[in-house]
Amino acid sequence: MLPNFERIGSVTLIAAGVVPEHIYEDKASGKLDVRPGLKAALKALRAGDILVVWKLDRLGRDLRHLVNTVHGLEGKGVGFKVLSGQGASIDTTTPAGKLVFSIFAGLAEFERELISERTKAGLASARARGRTGGAPYKMTVAKLRLAMAAMGQPETNVGSLCKELGITRQTLYRHVAPDGSLRGDGKKLFEKKGK
Structure with a gap:
């Protein structure tokens, strides 16, 4: 029988030198806003610490959330490292890792700008067709x-x-x-x- 993802992640973290008492986990999807394990892990971090995650998708719900979280870590003087998967080249304690993360941050900013442009274009198109946004007026x-x-x-x-x-x-x-x-x-x- 194959071990589940949480077990693989814990084994990988321990193999990387993370003390078992310092492993935090959530039993819910990474897409959910309420993640007590992540909240506790972020609260426990101090300047000079490194947040190590098994895979990049274990930390962020989406690119914007990930970028904001890692920027928050940098502001506290905390490093960030990904052990495996698509983001394995991210280690903000090294110059190469900082470069990779800055590219991710640029992509997130680009994504925000595209969403903003699409929203504005959609609203302008709706106004041109005589439609306005928002809830209908209560007073008729x-x-x-x-x-x-x-x-x-x-x-x-x-x-x-x-x-x-x-x-x-x-x-x-x-x-x-x-x-x-x-x-x-x-x-x-x-x-x-x-x-």
């Missing part, structure tokens, strides 16, 4: 007319009106004055939708 023309009629009556309970319309007091008062007249946002809504 029909609700606004009901609110105007109700607010013009002195016996109206504002809390009950808001609950019935499914809006907050702030939304109501941005659109309608206490006497039932239109305010700025109410006028804009009528202009936008047309009476």
